[in-house]
Structure formats: structure tokens, C-alpha cells
Amino acid sequence: MTRSLAQVKVRQKPVPSSPAAGPSPAVLDRRDYAQHQFGLMLFMVTQGIPYFVLINMRFMVAGAYVPPHLDVWFGALLPTILLWIGAAFAWRGALALRNDRTRQCARDLARTEVVGAVGLVALMAPFWRHSFDPIGRFGTVYLSSLGVASFYTLVALAVVLGAAFRTRRGLVTRLAPWGARSAAAVWTFNAASWLVLYIVFYSI
Amino acid sequence: MSSHVGNAKRQFVTSGGSGEAVLPDRRMTPPVVRGILWAAIAFILVNTLVSQVLDRQAYDPFITKVSVTFAWTAALCGWLLGVGGWEMLVKPHFGYPLVWRTPADWRRYFMLSLDHKVVGIQYLATSAAGLFIAGFAAMMMRAELMQARLWFFPNMSAYLSAVGIHGTIMMFAFGTVVLVGGFGNYLIPLMLGANGSAFPRVSAISVWLLPVGIATVALSPLLGMWTTGWRAYAPLSGQDPSGIVFYYLGVFAMTVSSLLVAVNLTATIIFKRAAGLTWNRIPMYAWGILAVSLLNIIWLPEIQMTFILSLLNNIVPFPLFSQVGTPLTYMEIFWLFGHPEVYIIVVPAFAIWQEILPVMGQKTLFARQWGVLGLVFVMLFSGLVWAHHMFTNMRNSQMLPFSFFTEMISIPTGFAYLVALGTMWKARMRPKAPTVLVLMSMFNFLIGGVTGVLLADPVINLQAHDTFFIVGHFHYTIIGAMLFSALAAVYYWMPRLCGRMYSETWANLLSVWVFIAFNAVFGQFFLLGLRGMNRWVPVYPAYLQNMNFEVSIFAFLLGIGFLLHLIHVVWMWNHGEPAGTNPWQGKTLEWHSASGPGQTNFAVAPIVLRGFYNYADRRPVLASRGAGEREATGGGATPGPTAE
Numbered sequence: 106m107t108r109s110l111a112q113v114k115v116r117q118k119p120v121p122s123s124p125a126a127g128p129s130p131a132v133l134d135r136r137d138y139a140q141h142q143f144g145l146m147l148f149m150v151t152q153g154i155p156y157f158v159l160i161n162m163r164f165m166v167a168g169a170y171v172p173p174h175l176d177v178w179f180g181a182l183l184p185t186i187l188l189w190i191g192a193a194f195a196w197r198g199a200l201a202l203r204n205d206r207t208r209q210c211a212r213d214l215a216r217t218e219v220v221g222a223v224g225l226v227a228l229m230a231p232f233w234r235h236s237f238d239p240i241g242r243f244g245t246v247y248l249s250s251l252g253v254a255s256f257y258t259l260v261a262l263a264v265v266l267g268a269a270f271r272t273r274r275g276l277v278t279r280l281a282p283w284g285a286r287s288a289a290a291v292w293t294f295n296a297a298s299w300l301v302l303y304i305v306f307y308s309i
Numbered sequence: 310m311s312s313h314v315g316n317a318k319r320q321f322v323t324s325g326g327s328g329e330a331v332l333p334d335r336r337m338t339p340p341v342v343r344g345i346l347w348a349a350i351a352f353i354l355v356n357t358l359v360s361q362v363l364d365r366q367a368y369d370p371f372i373t374k375v376s377v378t379f380a381w382t383a384a385l386c387g388w389l390l391g392v393g394g395w396e397m398l399v400k401p402h403f404g405y406p407l408v409w410r411t412p413a414d415w416r417r418y419f420m421l422s423l424d425h426k427v428v429g430i431q432y433l434a435t436s437a438a439g440l441f442i443a444g445f446a447a448m449m450m451r452a453e454l455m456q457a458r459l460w461f462f463p464n465m466s467a468y469l470s471a472v473g474i475h476g477t478i479m480m481f482a483f484g485t486v487v488l489v490g491g492f493g494n495y496l497i498p499l500m501l502g503a504n505g506s507a508f509p510r511v512s513a514i515s516v517w518l519l520p521v522g523i524a525t526v527a528l529s530p531l532l533g534m535w536t537t538g539w540r541a542y543a544p545l546s547g548q549d550p551s552g553i554v555f556y557y558l559g560v561f562a563m564t565v566s567s568l569l570v571a572v573n574l575t576a577t578i579i580f581k582r583a584a585g586l587t588w589n590r591i592p593m594y595a596w597g598i599l600a601v602s603l604l605n606i607i608w609l610p611e612i613q614m615t616f617i618l619s620l621l622n623n624i625v626p627f628p629l630f631s632q633v634g635t636p637l638t639y640m641e642i643f644w645l646f647g648h649p650e651v652y653i654i655v656v657p658a659f660a661i662w663q664e665i666l667p668v669m670g671q672k673t674l675f676a677r678q679w680g681v682l683g684l685v686f687v688m689l690f691s692g693l694v695w696a697h698h699m700f701t702n703m704r705n706s707q708m709l710p711f712s713f714f715t716e717m718i719s720i721p722t723g724f725a726y727l728v729a730l731g732t733m734w735k736a737r738m739r740p741k742a743p744t745v746l747v748l749m750s751m752f753n754f755l756i757g758g759v760t761g762v763l764l765a766d767p768v769i770n771l772q773a774h775d776t777f778f779i780v781g782h783f784h785y786t787i788i789g790a791m792l793f794s795a796l797a798a799v800y801y802w803m804p805r806l807c808g809r810m811y812s813e814t815w816a817n818l819l820s821v822w823v824f825i826a827f828n829a830v831f832g833q834f835f836l837l838g839l840r841g842m843n844r845w846v847p848v849y850p851a852y853l854q855n856m857n858f859e860v861s862i863f864a865f866l867l868g869i870g871f872l873l874h875l876i877h878v879v880w881m882w883n884h885g886e887p888a889g890t891n892p893w894q895g896k897t898l899e900w901h902s903a904s905g906p907g908q909t910n911f912a913v914a915p916i917v918l919r920g921f922y923n924y925a926d927r928r929p930v931l932a933s934r935g936a937g938e939r940e941a942t943g944g945g946a947t948p949g950p951t952a953e
Contacts, residue, residue, distance in 0.1 A: 128405070136580065144507060150606065151572065155611075162634070162638075165634060240627055241633070249621055249627070271403070
């Protein structure tokens, strides 16, 4: 069967570069780009579900209770702001590729890293310093949520760091922007997820 | 002989089937060895650091719940990096070239691979290992139950740990995996006319999480017994010794594996279909895998988060599901996943019936659209029935909707049945092992389904709750249906997997063996349950001993039967008669490519002209792209009576 088809010209993927030649930018055609987008979106949907469980747990075990002396900055507003600033940098970097400004992209991704690292510390601060009962109704779910958000922030930092490295090595370009855009999307997902948790724990 | 049987065994390929960069190295040690080494080093280092420096506890134990959690996480990272994640994932992520040696011999199965066929076989072998480990635990349980007193295990907790290990590995490493991670990874790209899956690196890493999960759960008694079974009910799990920590960690590894498979196969089915392979034409097995992948995508992260919260109960420790929340909170979020899990296991089995029967009867698949609808609606309804596991904890008014939907789900399930029955109607079914095993699977599921409708009725459910009647019911439903379908799939696709044919005599003989043994065991479970035999107890009333003794004998025969199947398959894999490229005259695309592991599936992208299940239509199903009206052959099907 396969033999009978062998003479026909078809669209074929390029043969992967040989190791000796070094890596080259991964230029995706429209279908491959859509496939990558879909895969990333699907993965984000799966990773949104743990947040959904945590939100349900918050209301199931603690109702709408918010401790009166809850810190409004650490583990709260400060990481929210920093994560979104990081998202803005990440997207600015990704969009800079449209004008072929790869160095700008790498710089913005690096800024995202710095802001995000500070955000991670601000997110994790309540593990050591808090004004609520850590094994109470609110404390258990809140600290669990902080742990989950911190883990995903760590993952997002690793993703953006990789994109920054690849950009510096010339593997993320105007024609191959997926690395930067996907990193920005992952970062935004993380920032949005934490924003929802922040609203759930502080405002509702 | 299939073309890949005769390959030179010691060759090193220059291009993997999915495009991995390769270098020859004849002295290469399989990376699994490096993975074990890195995992061991990481475990010892991190455990020492946590237990001796960062979190020293009274009496200075070397292993604590906290230290073992961090150490296991580090060991997992070491393992994944060691088996190839360092070269294939981490270094390319930071912009270094992907350099990966792929020998064209047995060693390719002991490393990360971008070839979906290699990954499929890795999954099949690992989940088969899981089956036999879980089966061994079952044999120990049955040995214990041969007498009404505690005699085989040293204490009740040891018995319950065996029950937990059996259930956990069967559910998360075999039931959820073999037909999806195994056959799904191997066959779906082939069935779609693609040369690889959508995300081969995701696929490559996912398979290596499975052995970690199996080993972690199987070794959990080293940390202490656990009494919760596969459900890990909290707060009971919080009262157990440290073994339960390994349960959570092991299940986490196995469910991440299945989740990655689900994402990869969903994207593959949507984006990698050959030209002309419209939604109306994609194979039934692809529909089944798509339905089950969507279930996995929704429910696996849900149970992962639940188990992480329970793990925190053990290692922080938090008082979740006891002082904070209630035990019912845990039960609700567990069974939200727990019942869809049943359909995660059994939906691919339905698809296999519908894949095999038309080919073995060379007759058009009856009411194909209704078969697809059945798969999809089973998937949708599966999230609406979960609370029937908790009727003992509910008010009557709460039971009724769940009772209703539990009975309702038998309707789309019935579609799968009717499609299979309609296809066999007046067909000249070839009495080959795949046919026989599909019929056995259908019989088993029928028994499980009928008793399921009974159990949907709260009156019966409350009486039979936590008895062996329930154990019989769910073994018929998921194991009887899935395991016999998996065996059917092994024999049906064996010519495609290895190019060789099994022994028909032995396959049929052994199939009858396990069918009789299976029914002798689990059929009597119903009677045992009705006579008062409870689950979760190694000590029971003496009047039940004779029947339990006899059930155990059949259980041992069942275990031996599966072992003989394994020996037969392994032997025939190497020594069977060459099968030819399409011994069953199937039309689906996997029979249109003779590629083996490491080889390109389709040198030329196929174009699909028509569906695969109309055996009255003798025209070819494939055309060559750009070849004008020239058409390739269509599977050599012999026409049978039409039904469509």
C-alpha cells in the first residue's frame, strides 16, 4: 500500500536538523501553529481545574469567611500586581518580535523573570508570617491555594526563562515567535489564576 | 512477512519515525540505567537534607512523611532527566540542540522516544507489568480468604494494603492506561494517516511516569500499611502510617501520565488527520479515545488536586475533611472523579468491539452514527451518576436524581451494544480469538450492566452496599469488559505490532480458560455478597468459607490463565508465523502501513476517499495525493451483507 503511494509528491515536514548543524528557529505553518495553540489551551484548561477545586473547597469548608487581620499585601495584592506586570512585560516582548526586535523580546522576558521572582516571594511570604490560624477553616484552604499558586508561578518562571534563553540564542524570531508567545500565555494563565484566587479569598 | 520483521537488528537508524535526531553509538547503555542512578542519588540526598537538616524530628528518624515526599519528588525529577529528559526536554528548552541517540534494537524501549509506536509498546509493556503486580496482590488476597480467619497476612492492615495496591494499580496503571496510553499511542496516529502524534515529546516523557507510579504504590508497605483501598478515604487516610504517602505520590505520577496522553491524543485526533479523513469518517477507536481523553482532561486534574489536599493532611498536617470540612466533603469530590473513571476504562472497550466486529465479519458496521453517539453520551452522562456510590450517606430526595441518571446511562451504553449486535446479525463471523474475546467481553459487560441497573435502585443498593455483590458487579463491568477487550485488541493488532501471528488454537483455548475462571470467580461474588460476605475484611463468618475456598481456586486458575496468555503472546511475538500486512482485511489506515518502530508510517501522505466500515463497498478507501484519479488499493475487503 505504502509503496504504491511512494511516487506521489506531498507536503512533508522538513527533515530535522542534524545535531552537528545546531538548532534552527522552529518556523510553524498555520496548521502547526494552531495545533500548538490548541495543545497549550487544552493544557491550561486541565490546569485550571485544580483551581476550580480549590475555589469550591474554600466555600465548602470556610464559607465566605475572611480573617479580620489578613495581610492585604503579602500573599495578596502585591503578588497580584507583580504577576500582572510580569504578564505585561512578557506580552510586550512577544509582540516586539513582530518588528524583529529580538533583543527587546529577550530583555522583556528577563524583566518578567525578575518581577515574577519577587512576586513569588511575595506570594509565599504568608507561609512564614501570617495572622490567622494556619490549620483553621480559612487557613488550611488559603495556604493550600498559596502553595498551588506558588508551584505554578515556579513553573511559569521556568517556562519564561527557557523562552528568554532561546530568544538570546536566535531560536525565537519574527518568523518563529511561538516560544515567546506561549511563554507569555503561560504567564498570563498563572497571573489570571492567582487573580481569581485572590478575589475568592479576599473579596467574596 | 511484515516489512519490519526482517529489519537488521543491530542497525542504528538515521532518522526516527517522528524526527528525533540520532547518532550511532554501539556501546550505549540504556538511559533507564542512568535514570535509576540519578533517582537513587536524588532520593538519598534530598531525604537526608530534609530529615537530618531542615526538618529534624523527635528520635531523629531517617525517613519521615515530609522527607520522603520531597525525596520522592527529587527522585522523580532525577528519573525523568536520566531516562532522557535532560537531553530531550531541558537542554532544548534552553536553546541547546537536541542530540539523542536512538539505537535500532531493544534499547530503544528503555529510553525516551519520539516514535509513537515505541511509546505505545512502552505503555503496553508497563501496564502489563502493572496488571501482573496487581494480580499478584489479588492472589494474596484470595489466599487469605481461603480461610475464615486471619492466616496468610500478619494483620488486618497488611490485608487491606494488598487490597489497596491491587485496586490502585489496576485502576490507574492498567485500566486507565492499556487501551489509551498503549494502543492509543501506537494506533491513533496510524489510524489517522499521520507520521506521529501531535506532541511527541509530551508523549515521550509521559510513559516514564507510569513505572514510577507503579513502583511507588507497590512499594508503599515499606513505609507502613494503609487501609483505605484505592479510594484513599479521608480522614481515615490521615490515621494511617506513612504508606499512604506513597499511595498519593504514586497515583499522582500515574494520573499525570494519563493526563499528558489525553492532551496529546486529543490534539492528534483534531490536527493530524489525513486529507479526507473527516469527522464522519474517523475510526471508531479514535472516537472512543477522544471521548475518554476528554473525560481524563476534566476529571484527572480534579482528583489530583483532591489527593494533594489529602497529602497535605498527612505531611503538614492539615485537619481537612475532619475538623475542617467533613468526611462527606472528601467522598463527594472523590466520587466526582470515581464514577467517570469507570467509563474512562470501559469506553475504549466499546470502541474496540466496534472496530473488530465489522472486520472479523467483513460486514458493514451497523448504525455507525449511533455508535458514536453512544460513546459521546456515555461520556457526558458519566459525570451525572457519581453519587450512587454514596446512597448510604444521602437523603431519599437526593438519591432519586442520581438513581435516574444511573439508569439513564444504560441507554447510550445500549447503543454500543446494539451497534455490535446489529453488525453481527447474519454476518459470517470468523471464529478467531479477537472475535471470541469481544463476545466474552460483551457477555461480561452485560452481566455488569444488568447488575448495575439493579444497583441504581436505592433499595437494592442500600442492601448490597459494601458486600461482594458490589465487587462482583464492578469486576464484571470494568475488568470483564475492558480486560477481555484488551486481550482481543492484543490478538487483533498483534500482526500489526510485530508482523507475526499468534497460535489460534492456544489463543482460543486460553481465552476459554480465563472466561470460565473469570465467571466462576466473579459470578460467585454475587452469591457471596447476597449471603452476607462483606468487602474489606479478611475475617468473615465460617459458613462462607467453603464458597470462598472454591472461589480462590478459580481465582488462581484465572491468574494462571492470564500468565499463560502473556507467555503465549511473548513467544509468538518472536516465533509466530509471519502474518502479512493485512491478515484480517481491515480497511482502517493502520493496515495500510507496514512500518515498524523507528520507521516512517506513511512515506506519502494518504488521502481518504470514504469511510472504513462499509464492507459492501469494494472501492478503495485511499487515493494518492496529486495523483489525479489514480487510487490505491482499499484493504482487499471481501464484501459481506450490507446493513447501512
